[in-house]
Amino acid sequence: MNLWESLRLAFSALRANKMRSFLTMLGVIIGVAAVVALVSVGTGASREVTAQVQALGSNLIIVMPANARGRDLRVADAAMIEQRVAGVVHAVPYLSRSATVVWMGRSVDTRVVGSSEGLAEVQSRQVGRGRFLSSQDVLYRREVAVLGEKTSQALFGLRDPLGQEIYIGGYPFTVVGVLARKGQGGIFTGDPDDQVIIPVSTAQRILGTTRLSDIYVGIAEGASADLATNHIKRLLELRFGDPDAVEVFSQEQIMAALGTVTGILTILLGSIAGISLLVGGIGIMNIMLVSVTERTREIGIRKAVGGKNRDILAQFLVESVIISVTGGAVGIALGALGSLGISRLGDIPTVVSPVWVAVAFSFAAAVGLFFGIYPAMRAARLDPIQALRHD
Amino acid sequence: MTAPDRVLLELKDVTKVYGQEGLAVTALRGVSLRVAKGELVSIMGPSGSGKSTLLNILGCLDRPTTGSYLFEGRDVCRLSDNELAEIRNRRIGFVFQTFNLLPRSSALENVELPLIYRGLRPAERRRRAEEALGVVGMAHRTRHRPAELSGGEQQRVAIARALAGNPGLILADEPTGNLDTRTGEEIMGIFQRINSEMGVTVVQVTHDPLRGRQTRRIVRVRDGLVVDDGPVPEAEFVRAGGDPAPSRVREAGESR
Numbered sequence: 001m002n003l004w005e006s007l008r009l010a011f012s013a014l015r016a017n018k019m020r021s022f023l024t025m026l027g028v029i030i031g032v033a034a035v036v037a038l039v040s041v042g043t044g045a046s047r048e049v050t051a052q053v054q055a056l057g058s059n060l061i062i063v064m065p066a067n068a069r070g071r072d073l074r075v076a077d078a079a080m081i082e083q084r085v086a087g088v089v090h091a092v093p094y095l096s097r098s099a100t101v102v103w104m105g106r107s108v109d110t111r112v113v114g115s116s117e118g119l120a121e122v123q124s125r126q127v128g129r130g131r132f133l134s135s136q137d138v139l140y141r142r143e144v145a146v147l148g149e150k151t152s153q154a155l156f157g158l159r160d161p162l163g164q165e166i167y168i169g170g171y172p173f174t175v176v177g178v179l180a181r182k183g184q185g186g187i188f189t190g191d192p193d194d195q196v197i198i199p200v201s202t203a204q205r206i207l208g209t210t211r212l213s214d215i216y217v218g219i220a221e222g223a224s225a226d227l228a229t230n231h232i233k234r235l236l237e238l239r240f241g242d243p244d245a246v247e248v249f250s251q252e253q254i255m256a257a258l259g260t261v262t263g264i265l266t267i268l269l270g271s272i273a274g275i276s277l278l279v280g281g282i283g284i285m286n287i288m289l290v291s292v293t294e295r296t297r298e299i300g301i302r303k304a305v306g307g308k309n310r311d312i313l314a315q316f317l318v319e320s321v322i323i324s325v326t327g328g329a330v331g332i333a334l335g336a337l338g339s340l341g342i343s344r345l346g347d348i349p350t351v352v353s354p355v356w357v358a359v360a361f362s363f364a365a366a367v368g369l370f371f372g373i374y375p376a377m378r379a380a381r382l383d384p385i386q387a388l389r390h391d
Numbered sequence: 392m393t394a395p396d397r398v399l400l401e402l403k404d405v406t407k408v409y410g411q412e413g414l415a416v417t418a419l420r421g422v423s424l425r426v427a428k429g430e431l432v433s434i435m436g437p438s439g440s441g442k443s444t445l446l447n448i449l450g451c452l453d454r455p456t457t458g459s460y461l462f463e464g465r466d467v468c469r470l471s472d473n474e475l476a477e478i479r480n481r482r483i484g485f486v487f488q489t490f491n492l493l494p495r496s497s498a499l500e501n502v503e504l505p506l507i508y509r510g511l512r513p514a515e516r517r518r519r520a521e522e523a524l525g526v527v528g529m530a531h532r533t534r535h536r537p538a539e540l541s542g543g544e545q546q547r548v549a550i551a552r553a554l555a556g557n558p559g560l561i562l563a564d565e566p567t568g569n570l571d572t573r574t575g576e577e578i579m580g581i582f583q584r585i586n587s588e589m590g591v592t593v594v595q596v597t598h599d600p601l602r603g604r605q606t607r608r609i610v611r612v613r614d615g616l617v618v619d620d621g622p623v624p625e626a627e628f629v630r631a632g633g634d635p636a637p638s639r640v641r642e643a644g645e646s647r
Contacts, residue, residue: 005507016495301491304452305505305552306480308473384452388491 003318006311010319013291021323024287028327028364029334031277035360036335036352038273041342042266043356044349049262053255055182059089060122061217061229061250063236071245073212075200077236078116081215085231087223090118092216093200097207101155101196102167108154111195112168114203115216122218123192130162130177133199141201145173149181150193166196171206173198225250270356274363280327281367284320288375292316299379300387309380316376317369324368328361335360398461399428399559399592400449405458406615407444418444420615421458428559431586432594433603436612442596443564445612449594450483450562451475463559480508484553486595488565490545492537498524498548499533505556523555524548526589527581543574550581554591561585563595567602579605579631604629 014021063081065073075093082091095114100107119125120132128149137144145166152161152175161175173196182192204210219228229248237243249257292299299312336352343350407419418441426432436442447453448460451467452475460467463482467475479485484505492501502520511519524530527547537545546566553561563582567575579602585591595606603609604627611619 002510012495297491298493301493302504302508303476304450304479304485304491306476306508306556308476308508310473311508385447388487 003314006314006318007322009315010322013315013319014322017291020287024283025323025327025330027280027283028277028324028367029280029331031273031280031367032328032331032360032364033335033338034273034276035270035363036332036357037338037342037350038269039266039356039360040335040339040350040352041348042262042269043351043353044343046259046262046266047351048349049258050255053251053258055124059219059221059223059225059251061219061225061232061248062254063215063217063232063246063248064213066244066247071240071242072210073215073246074210075204075212077239078212078215080239081217081232081235084235085217085228087219087228088217089220090122090216090218092116092118092122092218093212094119094214094216095200095203095207095209095211096190096213097203099169099196101151103155103164106155108151110148110151110154111190112203113195113197114200114207115197116200118218119197119216122216125182125192126180128178128180130175132177132179133197138199138201141205142199143171143173143202144176144198146177146179146197147175148179148191148193148195148197150191151196152178168196168198169206225252229253277360277363277367280364281324281371284323284368285371285375288316288320288372289378291319292375292379295379296382296387296390299382300384300390303382303384304388312382313376313380316379317372320372320376321365321368324364324372325361327368328364331364332357332361397427397429399426399430399463401425401461402448402455403459403461405448405455405460407441407448407453408456418615419448419455422612422615422617424610424617424620426592426594428592429586429590430592430594430608431583431606432592432608432610433606434594434596434610434612435598435600435603440612441615442612446562446564446594446596449560450485451478476508480505481556482559484550484556484558484561486546486549486553486561486563486566488568490537490542490549490569492545492548492552494537497534497536498529498540498551501537501548502551502555504552509556519557520551520555523551526554526585527551541574542570543577546570546574546578547581550578550585554585558591560592560594563593565596565598567597567599575602576631582606583631601629605631 063073065071078091078093082088092115097112098109099112100109101112115133116138117133117135120127127146132146133144136142145168147155147161155161155166156164161178164175165172166175167173179193217228217232219225229250232248236246240246302312339350339352342348402422402424405419405422406417409416409418422445434442434445444453448455451462454468462478470478493504499517499520502523503516506516506519521530521533524533527550529544529547529551532540532544537548540548566582567578570578582593582595583605586593595602597603604623606623607628608622609619610617
């Protein structure tokens, strides 16, 4: 009996039990749809993270206090790094807090960043209107502020913000500039278009602290990030007398670390969904076993008129593979729709990757084959005489 | 006796034991039997006499425990499952007491079944199946499913299925056992006709002495042994009435 006959036979058997076939298929549909949709979330997250880290620039090194035995980073440390480490162009102090900014009775909750004139270059930011911070601003602790584009919109709407007086934590600041929109890259620093940048010296004074959150180090084009990273580590180890006081990451290291995290996330989501696919496969096996028992007499008849063991095996195997393959195809369509829905409703970037679609589909087909083999072998091995007597 | 080239099947001292030692049940204790091509034979005996086992072995559904079985010159004991399936498919047709048609398939599809396993092309299958249905007078009901047919009609479809593959042997297990007397007569008429007109060897198992006298030879089985084997005397032979197949007029009068 050829494959075409097997297919025809399997379809007619599946049609005879529409509800049951559909419910069995549903297990696979849900499994495959879950794999496709969840992995698309994982892949989307990982793409997003990669894009954001790349947006930081390959010449960026971040220094931050270590979590457990963290020591305080100070402005002097930034100055030391800038002076002593070869290849460093800027070492920019960075102090970030959330705060409420008020203008004419309007208030906006945003992030206030204390930094210096080098930040624009280190973070590759362009000024849209007015100017950025200057070294004078930092030196004289001027009460001046540069707004992110969204913050400016929220406070001033269409009015010209330049020269306006805003209040941050009760202190008055003059708006001297607005940053050009960046759009992405907020993974460490929050939304780059929703912030207020003021001189680090002023920030430390109004916050009553001498600490920094981080130091952003920009290195020269062509300089080795690894060399600079090691140098900075040794320098700060000497300064604190403790090799674990601070953590120093280059963009490459951050990318690798985050890549691992998002990779684990994707695999985790994929495996959870894969388990549901496995459960769907067990459903197939269950139904096929029932079907073989129900059709024992039919199997006996087929064998009596000359059906060979392999014909019977093929008949039942093709049935279970049709269930899983059809379920797989429908599942991919539903999963892609679900992925679209997640990205629209949840505002999460999702990417349906063809590789994972292929993986999910092959896995579904393999599940049908694997869980179909046992019932099909049982059918093929039935003794025709016993089978004919069965009622 | 029979010339060697006329021998269809030959059992020599065949035994059949079911189950393992200790719990073993002996169904056949040494049966020897020879059937020539073109014979019309009844196997008779009380229940438990081993006649069903004998039929299963004749039909290559089962192998003897000891002894030998030659079917068309081939030693069945030495053949693989696949080769036995091949013989059943091409050389043997089965007719059962309970018809055993596939309930979801039409009469035509049921008759095509052995031809599908033979690998024939759809057009050829269909032509042969329609021809076989014509022989049993069912040409007008090819699209009906078994549930839409009477018992007699179902048995005719089953005979057509057995006949479609153009076999050398048709084995029938109590073919009239589930039918009323008149319908049983019709079925026996078909067997007599395909035997005499088409030369198909027919071996049936039956309880009914009348059905036995409607064949040419009776083999009596008791306790796993052949106790009597002989031709039905010409004077006792009963020609089955009521095979209406050739007559369209009568078919029409019968249909509901």
